Amino acid sequence: MIFPQPRPEIRDLSPVAHGALDFTELEQSNLRPDDILDFSVNSNPYGSSHTVRTAIASVPLDCYPDREALALRRALSAHHIIPMESILPGNGTVELIWLVALAYLQPGDFALILGPTFGEYANAAALMGAEIHSWHAQPEDNFAFNPIQIAHQLEWTNYRLVFLCNPNNPTGQSLPIDRLTGWAAQYPDTLFVVDEAYITFAADAASALSLNTPNVLVLRSMTKDYALAGLRLGYAVGSLGVIAALRKVRPPWNVNALAQAAGIAALADQAHLHASLQKLRENKRAFVAGLIELGLSPIPSSTHYFLVRVGDGAGFRRTLLWKGLQVRDCASFGLPAYMRIATRRPEENARLLVAIREVKS
Numbered sequence: 001m002i003f004p005q006p007r008p009e010i011r012d013l014s015p016v017a018h019g020a021l022d023f024t025e026l027e028q029s030n031l032r033p034d035d036i037l038d039f040s041v042n043s044n045p046y047g048s049s050h051t052v053r054t055a056i057a058s059v060p061l062d063c064y065p066d067r068e069a070l071a072l073r074r075a076l077s078a079h080h081i082i083p084m085e086s087i088l089p090g091n092g093t094v095e096l097i098w099l100v101a102l103a104y105l106q107p108g109d110f111a112l113i114l115g116p117t118f119g120e121y122a123n124a125a126a127l128m129g130a131e132i133h134s135w136h137a138q139p140e141d142n143f144a145f146n147p148i149q150i151a152h153q154l155e156w157t158n159y160r161l162v163f164l165c166n167p168n169n170p171t172g173q174s175l176p177i178d179r180l181t182g183w184a185a186q187y188p189d190t191l192f193v194v195d196e197a198y199i200t201f202a203a204d205a206a207s208a209l210s211l212n213t214p215n216v217l218v219l220r221s222m223t224k225d226y227a228l229a230g231l232r233l234g235y236a237v238g239s240l241g242v243i244a245a246l247r248k249v250r251p252p253w254n255v256n257a258l259a260q261a262a263g264i265a266a267l268a269d270q271a272h273l274h275a276s277l278q279k280l281r282e283n284k285r286a287f288v289a290g291l292i293e294l295g296l297s298p299i300p301s302s303t304h305y306f307l308v309r310v311g312d313g314a315g316f317r318r319t320l321l322w323k324g325l326q327v328r329d330c331a332s333f334g335l336p337a338y339m340r341i342a343t344r345r346p347e348e349n350a351r352l353l354v355a356i357r358e359v360k361s
């Protein structure tokens, strides 16, 4: 029998591995989601501002959301001091990554990905039939970006898109922004997509938002620092031409009404955000010191999450999961010997340290 077949690009696509709880896995293991402390997501463990709950409580559920998310875009525009026409909200940053690929890539195009990094860039590019080239940071450099090698890679061919995660997931490394400025000027036909999902976690990382360059598109997530993962919210900031192209390919009503209201409320409570990020930086220092005491070597990062070499990342994760603690096995990043851990509250970090001590003894 002949069945309808999807496009060849879709047949060959495999799902991307992600952190966060896998409810199917937990069900199969007879574990309850509420019993797991999750160090595998890099979001703000202090949660969203209490103003968010109040804001979403009064959102009518029977009306379509504002298609243009005007109030949210106005709030983002005031927050970043940028024109609201340059902002496009999405159902999480992931939606925007897929929209960029949809709008800009076709078979025969080349896309460059600076890895190891978030798996959705490769899947979105592959879906559109683009040829993917990768540059890989190396463990001996603590996975730092190597601008000289990247510059050589950029000379290789005419890249239509470059995906750059800054600071990077899973390494927590940042790229000095002047490098990006130089490359964007040198390659005006290339769209540099800079995913800044984690930028507020890195006290010293410079944002590409200030660049105002037509071929740089910045992606921001509100699911991480503002802790809105369950609602899904991100936004793209770019030139009018790029934003217009993304608007053409987005589904209508792509950002639901609760997420729009939550985003506005979260932005209005900067005190909560900054207090929690400050605590997180302090927590990280003690947490890293505790891991070093246990004989581990967390790789220096600019973010609250970091890589640690453990030998068998998958085995380590599994053992910890049985103890009610989830870390990110990094095999899907091509780093099977590593796990990625995100700093949480002090008492939660202490629980992980105790569990790791037990596993190692």
Ligand SMILES: Cc1ncc(COP(=O)(O)O)c(C=O)c1O
Pocket: 018, 091, 092, 093, 094, 095, 118, 165, 169, 195, 197, 220, 221, 222, 223, 224, 229, 232, 233, 234
């Ligand atoms: C680098 C990066 N970008 C984007 C996302 C997804 O963000 P969102 O929840 O806004 O879709 C993630 C989530 O893991 C990520 O690591």
